[in-house]
Amino acid sequence: MLPNMEEPLVGGKSEKTGGPGESLLVIEVKKQLYLAGPLVVGSLLQNVVQMISVMFVGHLGELDLSSASIATSFAGVTGFSLLAGMSSSLDTLCGQAFGAKQYHLLGIYKQRAILVLTPLSVVVAVIWAYTGQILLFFGQDPEIAMGAGSYIRWMIPALFVYGPLQCHVRFLQTQNIVLPVMLSSGVTALNHILVCWLLVYKLGLGNKGAALANTISYLTNLLILALYIRLSPSCKRTWTGLSMEAFRDILSFLRLAVPSALMVCLEWWSFELLVLFSGFLPNPKLEASVLSISLNTLSLVFRIPSGLGAAISTRVSNELGAGRPEAARLATHVIMVLGLVSSVSVGLAIILVRNLWGYAYSNEKEVVEYIARMMPILAVTFLFDDLQCVLSGIVRGCGFQKIGAYVNLSAYYLVGIPAALYFAFVYHLGGMVLILLMLLYKRMKGSLGAVVKLLPCDHEVMGSSPGNSLLQKCRERLRTIDPKWSDPSLDPAQAGATCTRLPFFIIQKDLS
Template sequence: MGIWRRDIVEELKKQLWLAGPMMSVTLCQYGLQVISVMFVGHLGELALSGASMATSLAAVTGYNVLMGLSSALETFWGQSYGAEQHHMLGIHMQRAMFALLIVCIPIGIIWANMRHILLALHQDPIISREAGIYALYLIPSLPAYGLLQCHVKFLQSQNIVFPMVLTTAITSALDILFCWTLVLRTGLGKKGAAVANSISYWINVILLSLYVRFSSSCTKTWTGFSKEGLHNIPKFLRLAVPSALMVCLESCTFELMVLLSGLLPNPKLQTSVLSICLNTCGMFWAIPFGLGAAASIRISNELGAGHPKAARLAVNVTLLMATIEGILVFSLLILIRNLWGHAFSNAKEVVKYVASLMPLLASVAFLDSIQTTISGIARGCGWQKLGAFVNLGSYYLVGVPLAVVLAFVAHLKGKGLWSGIICALAVQVLCLLFIALRTNWEKEATKASERVNGIKFPVDITPGGASLQQN
C-alpha cells in the first residue's frame, strides 16, 4: 500500500508540474480572443453582437480546425519522445506546419465571405454585416495561430513548458495595450480589436520559434528544415483529420448554439449573452485542457516507452484531478453569477440574463472539465477516431435535437439551448469514461510501439516499467 501511495503522489507531482504551466498557456492564448471581445463590448450591443458572432464562427471554422489538426502531434510526438526517437519531433513538426498552412487558405476564403454565409443561415442582416467586417480583419491571425499550435505542442511533448508561459504572458500583456490603443484611441473600433488579435498571435509564434531555434533544450529534437519533413504527410493526415473532427464536432455544437440564438426573439440580446457564456466556458476550459495536455504527455510517453502500468496509473490520477477541478469551477461560477456580466457589458438586461444562465453554465463547466481531460487521454493513446464517433453521437444525436426542442418548442430560449448542451456532455462523459476504464493498457503499449517504430516490441508490465527491448 505504501509503494502504491508513493506512486500516486509521484504521478500527481509530474502531472501538476506539466498541467499548471499548460493551464496558463491555454488561458493566455484563449484570452487574446476574449480580451478583444471585452473591449468591443464596451462600444455597444451591436458591436458586441457582431464581434461575438464573428469570433464564434471563426473558432469553429478556423481556430478549432487548426488546433484539432495539430492535436495529432500529441500522439506522434509523445510516443516518439517516450521511445527516445528525438529527431522525429522536428520532422513531425515540419509536416504539421506545411499541412496547417495549406489548410489556412480555404479557411481564409470562408472568413472573407462570412457575411454572406451568415445571411444564408438567416441571421440578422445588421449583425451579419458587423461580423463580416470583424472576420475580415481576423484573417492575418490564421497562419500565426496554426504555427503557434505546432510550436506549443512541440515544446509540450518534451515537457518544456515554462518558456511557453513566459511568451504567452508577454503576449497577453501586449494584447491589452494593443486593444486599448487600436480600439479606443485610434478610432478603428472593432476593426482595431481584430488587428490587435492578429498582431498578438504573430508576436507569440515569433518568440516561441526563436526559442526553438536557439535554445540548447531543443538541439536533439530540432535540427533544421529537411526534405524528410515533406514525406509521409498522408500518414500525419490519417490521424490529424480524426483529431480535427474530434475537436470540431464538439466545438461546432457550441457555435451552432450561437447561430440558433440569432433565430430567437431579440437576437441581439440572445447572441450577446450566449457568446459571453461561451467565452466564459472557454476561459475555464483552459484548466481541464491543461490537465488533459499533461495526461496526454504522461500517457503517450509511458506507452511509447512500453510502460502500461504507469500509463494506467496516470489515467486514474488524471480522472481524480479532473473531478476535483470540476467541483471547484462549478462552485466559483455560482458565487460570481451576479457579477460576471459586468466584465462584458454595461447593459443591465445583459448582466441580468447572464446571471440567470450561470447555474446552467456551471453545470456545463463541471461536465466539460471531465470530458476535456479524458479527451487528453484519448489523444495520448491515439483514440482520435473513436473520440470523433463519440462526439458525433453525443452532440448530433442527443444534444442538438434536444436543444432545438427545448429552445423553440418548449420556449425555454437560451436556457433550452444550454440544457441540450448539458445532456450532450453527460452522454459524452459516460461514453469516454467507459472506454478509458475498460482499456487494455498492455495492448495500447504494443500499438504505440508499432506506430512509432513500425514493428512490434514486447512491453514491460511491471509497476516500475523498464525500457523497451527490441526482439
Template sequence: MADQELLQEPLISREEAVHLKSTTNLRTHNRLWPETGKQLRIALPMICVNLLWYSLNVVSVMFVGHLGTLALSGASLANSVANVTGSSFLLGMASALETLCGQAYGAKQYHMLGSYLQRSILVLNVTSLPVTVLWWNMGYVLRALGQNPEISVVAGEYARWMIPSLFAYAFSQPLIKFLQAQSVVLPMTLISLTTLLLHITLCWLMIFKLGFGYSGAAIALGISNWLNVALLAAYVKFSPLCNKTWTSFSREAYRDLGGFFKLAIPSAVMLCLEIWSFEGLVILSGLLPDPQLQTSTLIICLTNLELMYMVPFGLSAAVSTRVSNELGAGHPQAAKFAVTVSFVMGVLEGVAMAALLLSLLRNIDGWAFSNDARVVNYVSRCMPLLAAIVFMDSIQAILSGVARGCGWQDLGAYTNLGSFYIVGLPCAIILAFTFHFNDLGLWIGMIAGMAVKSITLCLITLFTDWDKQAMKAMGRIDSSATTNLPIQTNDSQKEDILVC
C-alpha cells in the same frame, strides 16, 4: 496484482499478507505524489497559456467595444465565425501531435519530433488556404444568411484583417504541441504573457492613435500572433532543451503525410463537433420566445464555460502528455496509473468549480456582464445547470486527453457525433420548443449529451488493454520513422510491457 497473488497462495500467513498489502500501498503512495507533481507541472503552465491566448481575442473585442455597439457586434460576430470555420479546426488538427510527438518522445526517438512538427505546419497552412476565401468574403456570406447588413459589413472587414492571424495560428499551435510533448511548458507561459502585454499596447496604438478604428484591433491581433510565433520558433531553435528534438529542416519530414492526416482529421472532427454543438445553442436561442433576453443569457453562460474550461483543458494537456510519453516508452502500467491520477484530479477540480459557481458567482456573475435585472436573474436560474456542465466538462476533458494520448481520435469523433448530435442537440430542441422549457431546455439537452460522452469515454478507458496500447504506440512510431528504431530500444520496451 498483489491481491491476486494472495489468493493464489493459500499457505501464506496472515501477518505476511498484511505486510505484503502494506508494501503494495506504500509503493502506490510513493508513485502518487511524483505522478501528481509531473502532471501539475504541465497543467498549471498550460492553463496560463490557454487563458493568455484566449485573452488576445477578448482584449481586441474590449477595445472595439469602446467604438460603439455596431463595431462591437461586428467584431464579435467575426470572431465567432472565425473560430467555427478556422481556429477550432486547426487546433484539432494540431492535436494529432499530442499523440505522435508524445509517443515518439517517450520512445526516445527525439529526431522524429522535428519531423512531425514540420509535417504538421505544412498540412495546417495548406488547410488554411480555402478558409481564407471564406474569411475574405465573410461579409457577403453573412448577408446571404440573413444577418444585419451593417453588422455584416463590419464583420467582413474585420475578418479580412484577421487572415494573417489564421496562418500565424497554423504555425503556433504545432509549436505549442511540440513543446508540450516534451513537458517544456513554462517558457510558453512567459512568451504568451509577453505577447498579451504587447498586444494591449498595440490595440491602443492602432485604434486610437493611428486611427484604424475597429480594423486596428484585427491588425494588432495579427501582429501579436506572429510575434508569438517568432518567439516560440526562436525558443525551439536556440534552447538547449530542444537541441535533440529540433535539428534542421528536412525533406524526410514530408514523406508520411497520409499517416499524419489519419490522426489529424479525426482530431479536428473530434474537437469541432463539440465546439459547433455549443455554437448551435446560440442559433437556437434566437428562435426562442424572447430571443434578445435568452440569447444574452446564453452568451454570458457560454463565456463563463469557456473561461472555466481553461482549467480542465490544462489538465487534459497534462494527461495526454503523460499517457503518450509512457506508452511510447513501453510503460503501459505507468500510463494507466497516470490516467487514474488525472481522473481523480479532474473530479476534484470539477467539484470545486461547480461549488464556486453555486456559492459565490450565482448571484453576482450576471452583473459583470449586464445591468439588466432580467438578464441577471436568468443567468442566476441557469447556474445549477451550468454547474453540472462544468463538472462533466472536467471529466470529459480528462478522458479526451487520454484519447489523444492513446491515438483514439477516431473513437472520440464518433463519440462526439453520437453524444451531441444524436442525443444532445435533439434533446435540447425537444425540451426547448416542444415542452417549452426555453433556455433551460437547451442546457438540459446539452447536459444529456455531455453525460453520454463522459460515460462512453469512461467505459472505453476502463476496459482498455494498456499493454496493447503500448504495442500500438511502438508500431505507430516504427511505421512513421525515417529510420528504424534501435533494436535494443525496441527490445527493452517490449520487455517492459511483458513484465507489466
C-alpha cells in the same frame, strides 16, 4: 524538488525515484502538477486573447458586441477549430516519439503539421471573406451579418499564425517543456490589452482594431516560442533544423490528423452553433450577446480541464512510448482525482461571481442580469465537463482519436443539439434552454462516451504483458513497417505498446 520528467516511474533501476520515502503515487502527482500547472495557466492566457477583444468591443455598443460575437463563433466553427484539431495529432505523434527517444522525429512532425495547415488556412480565408453573405443567406439579422463579416475579414491574417502557434505549443508540451509556453502566453496576454486599447480607442478602428489585435498577439506568441526552440539547449535534440523529410508521408499524417480534427471540431462546433442559432431567436441582439458571453466564460474555465487533459496526454504518450504501460495506468488514476477537485472548485467560483461577471462585457443592465441567471447553469455543466476532458486527453495519448470522433458525433449531434433546438424554437424557451439542454446532454453523453473510449486503452494497452497475444500481433504488424522490429532483442512490451499507440502506422520508415 522538481521531478525528473524523463526518469522511469516504474520499470527502472528503482521504483522510488523522487527522493527518500516517496511512493510512486507521490512521484506521479508531482509530475502531473509540474505539467498541469503551467499548462492550465498557459491555456487560460492563450484563450483570453479573443475574450479580451470581445470585451473591448462590448463597450462600443450592443450591435458591435453581437457582430463580434457571431464573427468569433463563425471563426471558431470554420477555422480555429480545424487548425487546433489537426495540430492535436502532435499530442500522439510527438509525445510517443519523445517517450521512445526518437527525438529527431519531433521536429519533422512539427514541420509536417505546419505544411498541412498552411493550405488549409488559405481555403478557410476564402470562406471568411464571404462571411457576411453566408450569414445573410442563412437568414441572420442583416445588421449583425454585415458587422460580423467586416470583423472577421480583419481577422483573416490570424489564421496563418494560429496554426503554426499551435504546432509550436504542442511540440514543446510533449517534451514536458511547459514553463516557456506559460510565460510567452502571459507576455502575449498583457501585450494584447495594450494593443486592443491602441487600435480600438486610440487609433479609432473600433471593432476592426480588436480583430486585428488578435493577429498581432498570436504573432508575438509565435515568435517568442520559435526563438526559444531555436536558441534553447532544451530543444537541441528535438529541433535539428528544416528537413525535406517533412514532405514525406503527408497522406499518412492526414490519417491521424483528420480524426484528431474531427474529435476536436465536433465538440467545438456544438458550442459555436448555439451562438449562431441564437441569432434566430426573438431579440437576437440580446440572445446572441448573452449566449456568446456565457460560452466564452465556459470556454475560459474549460482551460483548466483542458490543461489537465494536455498533461495526461503527455504523460500517457511518453510512458507508452517508453514501453511502460503500468506507469501510464497510474497516471490515469491520479488525473481523475485532480480533475474532480478542480471541477468542484471552479463550479463554486462561477456561482460566487455570477452577479459581477456580466459587467466585464457590457454596461447594459439587461445583459448583466441575463448573464447572472446563466452562471449557475454553467457551474453545473462544468462538473460534467471535467471528466470528459481528462478522459479525452487519455484517448489522445493512446492514439484513439478515431473512436473519439465517433463518440462525439453521436453524443453531441444525435442528442444534444436537436434537443436544445427543439425546446428553444418549438416551445420558445429562449437562449437559456439552448445552453442548458445542449450542455447537459453534451456533458453526460460525452463523459459516458469517454469512458467507453478508454476501455480499449485500459485493457489492451495499459494492462498488457509481454506474453499477451495482442503484443505478438503488434510485433507482426510492426515488422510490416520496418524490418528492424523483427529483431528478437526488441522488448515485446515496447513493441506492443508502440503498435497499439499508433494504429495508423504514422511512424513508418521514420523509425529507421
